[in-house]
Amino acid sequence: MNSKDQNVLVCTFGKEVHEGLTSFPKYLSSKFFYDEVGDKLFQQIMDLPEYYLTNAEYDIFQLHKTNIIQSFDFNKNGFDLVELGAGDGKKTKVILNELLDQKYPVIYHPIDISENAINGLVKNLALELPDLNVKGQIGEYFEVLDRLQHISDRKKVIMVLGSNIGNLLHPRAIQFLKKLNGVMHPDDLVFIGFDQKKHPQKVLDAYNDQSGVTAAFNKNVLTRINKELGGNFNLDAFIHWEVYDPESGTAKSYLVSTKKQTVDIDCLSLQVHFEAWESVHTEISQKYDDDTVKWLAEESGFEITGSFTDDNKYYKNYVFKKSE
């Protein structure tokens, strides 16, 4: 990333923190959880017994990798595999390995808002899969979509894994999918993971683990404000709080102030006042069923051409193509 891109990300962070903490009710975007510390905490979350999502998607890839690749309908002329919000690529490696084994001429383009995640993934792939052509990019989903159409004229499969789409409420998810649709060529495809509705306790536990890693992950946004924007948040004066509404399928994470307090954020020349028990909404993790995914796809100009699930039916990956 050049220093201009770095400045854009820092400015965006400051601007959005200002906007969120001066709104009522207060909010901060979950995309700001991820830096070197946040990426490590998310890796720990993926290993938690409560966080079933990673294993479910991993199992889907192990079980169905041959059919998944067939569903991409690649010819052997070469294609681009683009991944939005790639993280550490833990599950993607199953697909990448299979593509290399089958000698598909693929270029892998992992894209992530976290510079640390992309640098780590590119380095790791150079060691683990030295024959793979990798072109990592740092950027935010909505912004990188504009760049996507200029990557090449080859067929593209755009992957959105880890139920990353679930961090967007339905109207924003449709906006994102419509924008994605707008930059795709007719034979490009989307391969996208949607966590499914299930026992409400199972969902709640996934974001409220006993060991407190999710709480530390949620609070990392405050640590980032302290470090990068000169804030003085006392992390002990906030608690992590999770709720799940089985009707809407929306899990929501909050940070709740345990007392009346004022926080200074020097770089923003901002004082933020909190009442006792006032909340800051930080993340949504939407859960889906087939009808909702079909509705989202149709609203965004897609049709579903395939889907893959795990033995427990906790999670599903769908293949979308542009509607004719």
Ligand SMILES: C[S@@+](CC[C@H](N)C(=O)[O-])C[C@H]1O[C@@H](n2cnc3c(N)ncnc32)[C@H](O)[C@@H]1O
């Ligand atoms: C929940 S993790 C999932 C990572 C990976 N897809 C997986 O399934 O293991 C979300 C990833 O998306 C990235 N991310 C979150 N919001 C983003 C945004 N708005 N634009 C680009 N990347 C984003 C984060 O940095 C993180 O690596």
